[in-house]
Amino acid sequence: MKIKLAKSYGFCFGVKRAIKIAEQTRNSNTLGPLIHNKKEIERLKEEFNVGLVEDIDEIKSGQTVVIRTHGIPKEKLRKLQENKNRIIDATCPFVTKPQQIVEEMSKEGYSIVIFGDINHPEIKGVMSYAKDPVVVLSIEELEKVTLKDRVATVAQTTRKFEEYQKIVNYLMQRCKEVRVFNTICNATFENQDAARELSKEADIMVVIGGKNSSNTKQLYNICKENCSESYLIEDENEIKREWFLGKKLCGITAGASTPDWIIERVIAKIREIKV
Numbered sequence: 001m002k003i004k005l006a007k008s009y010g011f012c013f014g015v016k017r018a019i020k021i022a023e024q025t026r027n028s029n030t031l032g033p034l035i036h037n038k039k040e041i042e043r044l045k046e047e048f049n050v051g052l053v054e055d056i057d058e059i060k061s062g063q064t065v066v067i068r069t070h071g072i073p074k075e076k077l078r079k080l081q082e083n084k085n086r087i088i089d090a091t092c093p094f095v096t097k098p099q100q101i102v103e104e105m106s107k108e109g110y111s112i113v114i115f116g117d118i119n120h121p122e123i124k125g126v127m128s129y130a131k132d133p134v135v136v137l138s139i140e141e142l143e144k145v146t147l148k149d150r151v152a153t154v155a156q157t158t159r160k161f162e163e164y165q166k167i168v169n170y171l172m173q174r175c176k177e178v179r180v181f182n183t184i185c186n187a188t189f190e191n192q193d194a195a196r197e198l199s200k201e202a203d204i205m206v207v208i209g210g211k212n213s214s215n216t217k218q219l220y221n222i223c224k225e226n227c228s229e230s231y232l233i234e235d236e237n238e239i240k241r242e243w244f245l246g247k248k249l250c251g252i253t254a255g256a257s258t259p260d261w262i263i264e265r266v267i268a269k270i271r272e273i274k275v
Contacts, residue, residue, distance in 0.1 A: 001268060003250045004202065006194035010263060012187035012256035016093025017084035018069035019259075020190035021090040022050045029053045031076065034090065035069055035257040036213035039235055043259075059085060072096045078121055085135040095122055098154040098183040102130035105152035105179060113147070115167045116156030120214055121240045123156055132213055137163075139170050152179040158188050158256070187256060189214055195219045195253045201227035202251030204243060209255025215264075216255030223253070235262055236269035244273050 011019075015035050019236065021032055022044050029051040033041055046052040050066065053059055056076055067077070071091040075164055079115040080087055102112050112130040116123040117137060127133050136142045150247055155164045171178045199205050205223040209216030213235060223230040231243060250270060254263050 001244060001247050001250055001273075003252060003267060004198060006191070006198045006253040008187075008190040008194040009252070010064045010256070010258050010260060012092075012185065012191075012255040014069050014094055014185070014187075015257050018092065019044070021088060022066055023048050025050065025064060025066055025088050028066050028088065029059065029092075030066045030068055031056060031059065031072055031080075032068045032070070034066065036216070036255075037234075037259065037262075038210060039262055042255070048145075056080070056226075061085070061134050063240050065089065065152035067091050068121065069095070070121040071099060072121070073109040073125050073128035074130060084188070084232040084238065085154050091125075092185075094157050094183070095125070096187045098126045098181065099129045101154055101181050101183070102126055102133065102152070106131040106133075109148070110152040110179060111148040113142070113151055113153040113171065114151065114156070116159060117214065119201075120156060122158075122214075126154065126156075136167065139166055141172055142167065147175060149176040151175045151177070152181070154181045154183045156214065157183060158218060159184055159186040160192070160218060161189065188218075190252065191219060191256065192222055193216070193251065195222050196226065198251040198253065199223040199230065202227055202249045203229065204247045205230040205250075205251045205253070206239075206270070207253055207265065208234070208253070208263055209258045210234060213255045216257070219253055219255060227251070228229070233266070234267045239266065239273075241267050241273050244270070 067089045069092045112133040114135045118135040120178045205227045220232040
């Protein structure tokens with residue numbers, strides 16, 4: 001069986017930057033998971049003593065806090081500042097951008113439409129910079145809300161571009177003025193396009209990444225559309241031999257929060273399987 005990696009996969013710029021910042025900030029805590037990969041978070045804890053705190057009230061005054069790559073809500077940032085914490089900002093610049101956009105557009109009187117998952121930490125952060133934002137994942141959700149004549153829209157960095165286009169087209173048909181900001185990350189485009197291309201020729205696809213990672217789940221859904229035998233795993237321990245029986249080409253891709261060392265372990269485990 002041949003094993004083939006997607007042309008683009010794994011760590012994006014924002015994640016690489018956040019990991020580097022965390023490694024340089026020993027003996028600190030992140031407010032919420034730095035990235036959506038439990039194994040990498042465990043490594044940072046073991047090697048650099050970078051801990052994880054979910055509740056802001058657990059952070060003591062003066063402690064060093066690393067802001068997760070997804071960013072945090074504006075009010076939590078203000079609370080850390082008031083608490084005189086040493087703040088190290090590892091928010092991805094591509095996430096900071098929609099925060100800035102919705103803050104500016106809100107001040108100018110635009111209704112804010114955010115295309116994304118309202119429960120995702122990135123979107124929670126972006127929402128906090130807007131006045132009465134509308135957060136949707138579909139046109140059906142958008143049909144239920146009342147908007148002003150002037151609308152500004154941004155997207156979660158890891159969503160599908162085609163789905164965002166549907167939201168934008170709907171808004172342009174119903175609002176007099178629509179300001180569209182394409183805030184989907186280029187790395188997301190590249191990884192998705194590469195996964196789509198490879199999944200069309202592979203007879204099994206293995207997608208590696210955190211199961212709570214939005215961009216990894218998007219990769220899995222894309223692969224599943226073209227290759228029915230697609231599997232989402234977090235590490236090599238989830239691999240099952242029977243998946244590969246009779247297969248000739250195994251395609252591999254990985255989410256933007258998946259480190260190379262996990263990808264290498266998965267490939268090594270697959271190579272051990274005799275089919």
